[in-house]
Amino acid sequence: MKKFNRKERVAAIMNILTEKTNHVFTYNYFTEMFGTAKSSISEDIMIVKELVQDLKLGKIITISGASGGVKFIPTISKEEAEKFLNDISLKLRDNDRIITGGFMYMTDLLYSPNVSYRIGRIFATKYWDENIDYVVTVETKGIPLAMMTAKVLNVPLVIIRRNLKVTEGPTVSINYVTGSTRKIQTMSLSRKALKENSKVLIIDDFMKAGGTARGIKDMMNEFNAEVVGTGVLISTPEPKEKLIKEYTALLNLESINDLNNEIRLTPNNDIF
Amino acid sequence: MKKFNRKERVAAIMNILTEKTNHVFTYNYFTEMFGTAKSSISEDIMIVKELVQDLKLGKIITISGASGGVKFIPTISKEEAEKFLNDISLKLRDNDRIITGGFMYMTDLLYSPNVSYRIGRIFATKYWDENIDYVVTVETKGIPLAMMTAKVLNVPLVIIRRNLKVTEGPTVSINYVTGSTRKIQTMSLSRKALKENSKVLIIDDFMKAGGTARGIKDMMNEFNAEVVGTGVLISTPEPKEKLIKEYTALLNLESINDLNNEIRLTPNNDIF
Numbered sequence: 001m002k003k004f005n006r007k008e009r010v011a012a013i014m015n016i017l018t019e020k021t022n023h024v025f026t027y028n029y030f031t032e033m034f035g036t037a038k039s040s041i042s043e044d045i046m047i048v049k050e051l052v053q054d055l056k057l058g059k060i061i062t063i064s065g066a067s068g069g070v071k072f073i074p075t076i077s078k079e080e081a082e083k084f085l086n087d088i089s090l091k092l093r094d095n096d097r098i099i100t101g102g103f104m105y106m107t108d109l110l111y112s113p114n115v116s117y118r119i120g121r122i123f124a125t126k127y128w129d130e131n132i133d134y135v136v137t138v139e140t141k142g143i144p145l146a147m148m149t150a151k152v153l154n155v156p157l158v159i160i161r162r163n164l165k166v167t168e169g170p171t172v173s174i175n176y177v178t179g180s181t182r183k184i185q186t187m188s189l190s191r192k193a194l195k196e197n198s199k200v201l202i203i204d205d206f207m208k209a210g211g212t213a214r215g216i217k218d219m220m221n222e223f224n225a226e227v228v229g230t231g232v233l234i235s236t237p238e239p240k241e242k243l244i245k246e247y248t249a250l251l252n253l254e255s256i257n258d259l260n261n262e263i264r265l266t267p268n269n270d271i272f
Numbered sequence: 273m274k275k276f277n278r279k280e281r282v283a284a285i286m287n288i289l290t291e292k293t294n295h296v297f298t299y300n301y302f303t304e305m306f307g308t309a310k311s312s313i314s315e316d317i318m319i320v321k322e323l324v325q326d327l328k329l330g331k332i333i334t335i336s337g338a339s340g341g342v343k344f345i346p347t348i349s350k351e352e353a354e355k356f357l358n359d360i361s362l363k364l365r366d367n368d369r370i371i372t373g374g375f376m377y378m379t380d381l382l383y384s385p386n387v388s389y390r391i392g393r394i395f396a397t398k399y400w401d402e403n404i405d406y407v408v409t410v411e412t413k414g415i416p417l418a419m420m421t422a423k424v425l426n427v428p429l430v431i432i433r434r435n436l437k438v439t440e441g442p443t444v445s446i447n448y449v450t451g452s453t454r455k456i457q458t459m460s461l462s463r464k465a466l467k468e469n470s471k472v473l474i475i476d477d478f479m480k481a482g483g484t485a486r487g488i489k490d491m492m493n494e495f496n497a498e499v500v501g502t503g504v505l506i507s508t509p510e511p512k513e514k515l516i517k518e519y520t521a522l523l524n525l526e527s528i529n530d531l532n533n534e535i536r537l538t539p540n541n542d543i544f
Contacts, residue, residue, distance in 0.1 A: 007279035008323050011286040015329065018290040020386060051280050057287065099441040105464055107440065111431060113423035114292060140411045140431060147416050148423075151385035159383060159412060168379065169371040192377055 004034050009044045010051075017048070017060070017072035022154035026069040045070050056080075074152060075125040076118070078272050084118050085250055085267035092251070095261045102256045104263060110205055110233070111144050119250065120148030123203060123231040126248055126271060127153075130228040133198040134158050136216055138187055145233060146203040153201075158194060160187045160219060168192075172222045179209020179243050187215055194223045202230040207249065210242035217244060234265075276306050281316045282323075289320070289332070289344035294426035298341040317342050328352075346424060347397040348390070350544050356390050357522055357539035364523070367533045374528045376535060382477055382505070383416050391522065392420030395475060395503040398520055398543060399425075402500040405470035406430050408488055410459055417505060418475040425473075430466060432459045432491060440464075444494045451481020451515045459487055466495045474502040479521065482514035489516060506537075 004012065013030060030041045048070075049060040058074035076084075088109065097105045109115045123145075132153055137146035138160040150157040164171055168190035175184055194200070202216050217227050235242075235249035248271060254264035276284065285302060302313045321332040330346035348356075360381065369377045381387045395417075404425055409418035410432040422429040436443055440462035447456055466472070474488050489499050507514075507521035520543060526536035 002326055004323075004326075007282050007319060008326075010279050011282040011320060011323055012327055014283040014286045015290050015327075018287050019389075023386075047279060048283060051276075051283055054274055054276075054280075055284055055287075099439060101438055103439040103441075105439075105441055105462070107431070107462065107465065108428065111419075111422075111429040113419065113426065113429065114295075116419075117291075117423065140415070140433065143412070143415045143431075144419050144429060147383075147385065147388075147419050150383075151389065151420075154385065156380065157383040157385070157416060159379070159415075161412065166373055167371065167375040167377075169375075169377055190377070190379065193379065 001035050004036070006040075006044065006047075009034055009036065009041075010047050013044055013048055014051075017070070018074075020154065021072050021074050021152055024063060024069040024071045026067070029069070073128060074121060075128070076121045081122050081125070081271060082267065082269055084122075085269075088115065089251060089265055089267045092265050093263045095263060098256060098258050098261060098263060100258060102258055104253070104256050104265075106205075106234075107141065110141060113144075113148075116144040116148045117151075119145050119233060120150075120152050122250060122271065123149045123201070123248070124152040126231065127201050127229045130201065131199055132201045132228060134194055134200045134225075135203055136160065136200045136220065137203050138162070138212060138216060141206070142204040142233075145205060149201070149203050149231070158189070158200070160189045160216060162187060164188045165190075172219065174215065174219050174222065176215030176218060177211055179211030179214070179239070185215070187219060189219055189223075194220075194225055196224045198223070198225045199228045200225050202227055203232070204230075205233050207232040207235040207242070207247065209239050210244045210247070213247065214243035273307050276308070278312075278316060278319075281306055281308065281313075282319050285316055285320050286323075289342070290346075292426065293344050293346050293424055296335060296341040296343045298339070301341070345400060346393060347400070348393045353394050353397070353543060354539065354541055356394075357541075360387065361523060361537055361539045364537050365535045367535060370528060370530050370533060370535060372530060374530055376525070376528050376537075378477075379413065382413060385416075385420075388416040388420045389423075391417050391505060392422075392424050394522060394543065395421045395473070395520070396424035398503065399473050399501045402473065403471055404473045404500060406466055406472045406497075407475055408432065408472045408492065409475050410434070410484060410488060413478070414476040414505075417477060421473070421475050421503070430461070430472070432461045432488060434459060436460045437462075444491065446487065446491050446494065448487030448490060449483055451483030451486070451511070457487070459491060461491055461495075466492075466497055468496045470495070470497045471500045472497050474499055475504070476502075477505045479504040479507040479514070479519065481511050482516045482519070485519065486515035 052060045135150040136158045170191040171188045173188040230247040234251045324332045328349050407422040408430045442463040443460045445460040502519040506523045
């Protein structure tokens with residue numbers, strides 16, 4: 001077995017912790033990997049811990065005891081999040097994005113892994129303390145954001161379907177009213193999708209009146225799950241009265257005007 | 273500014289390269305970050321390069337010249353991929369997963385970020401040399417796998433919709449015939465979704481006769497895009513004649529028998 005020196009070990013530990021965040025790796029995992037004493041691994045981890053702090057990458061948490069180990073909680077600083085949301089706002093305000101009917105094309109950003117990963121990291125930073133068991137979304141456009149948030153938090157994603165699926169076994173279906181158009185819609189979720197008494201974080205791309213988020217909340221009630229947070233990329237100031245009370249929107253979309261060819265959209269600088 | 277020593281720099285470089293794979297970071301990026309001479313950064317990167325090789329994490333590619341830099345191509349070894357697929361097979365063969373009608377519940381695995389990330393890494397390892405511009409899938413169950421593959425390859429994801437969406441602007445719709453049930457279905461994609469003459473990788477969760485993959489291929493023709501690969505998590509041996517010629521399936525599903533309560537599924541050990 002090759003003997004790894006300290007700089008190699010700390011780099012390898014950094015790689016492992018970065019790839020699988022919020023997962024406890026035992027000290028044994030590393031002593032076996034590198035064939036090194038626990039005391040050396042402890043020192044390696046202290047170096048990584050300090051580095052993560054200095055570079056404002058998040059937190060390294062060490063858990064002592066027999067089942068102890070180390071995990072990495074990546075966060076994003078307020079400053080970095082604001083800079084990122086400002087960049088995204090600039091891109092979204094591009095009037096080439098205006099679609100007839102007052103819509104805005106944004107799937108290129110939503111589906112770009114680096115954009116959705118950073119959005120996921122912002123949501124994770126906001127909700128780390130809530131001990132989330134699942135990230136929940138409804139198909140389709142919010143899935144990449146929800147998936148990346150789930151990746152950072154290291155919890156499973158739950159995707160609520162618009163239609164009943166025979167491949168999912170016994171299913172719970174609920175009706176909900178879209179807040180803005182007042183249409184009755186259905187959403188369905190397999191009975192197997194969540195364990196009872198879970199804490200969930202709702203993630204979606206867009207919120208107008210909050211009808212969909214409210215529908216998800218009602219669905220979660222059917223699973224005895226508690227919604228501990230709701231994060232959306234974009235919300236609109238109108239209607240003022242949303243169907244859910246607490247949520248975090250990263251961007252505010254004031255208007256899309258296809259007559260004077262203008263999108264009014266601003267970042268929310270009050271997230272953390 | 274804090275002065276970082278070598279072991280801190282190599283760990284930080286490892287973190288940066290791991291978080292954003294297949295992206296060229298210039299030497300200047302690191303010299304500015306650490307306030308260190310280019311010669312030191314060069315040596316740091318040589319250490320990282322050797323380490324990545326020793327630990328079989330993939331490849332570090334250095335690009336010389338003025339616009340040069342360094343990027344990380346994560347791969348998975350044949351041995352590790354086989355071990356992972358064996359584990360997944362064991363989990364999927366659990367007869368608790370059998371759903372009336374001859375279906376298998378698997379969304380818990382598909383939507384688990386660590387499972388889908390590893391599947392994405394296997395597909396990326398298979399298709400690195402194809403210079404892929406986009407990963408393409410059709411909603412819904414394949415999206416997490418496709419998103420993670422896109423994340424590793426660092427290319428945008430394209431999600432084809434089952435229904436026409438007014439929010440996406442001018443749209444291309446095609447009809448296709450599902451290979452197994454011979455039903456005519458529609459899929460739609462925004463004109464803005466892909467640049468012309470792109471190379472795309474199709475990723476999906478399941479393939480029976482290949483009708484959906486064939487539909488995606490036909491859709492790609494409408495965008496003058498070339499399908500350079502198709503990766504599916506699971507395929508069935510029947511029908512033998514698939515509607516597409518070349519594809520990589522990670523698992524083979526022989527049968528789901530809800531009478532004798534048995535799932536026959538094996539990993540494909542011939543991927544790379």
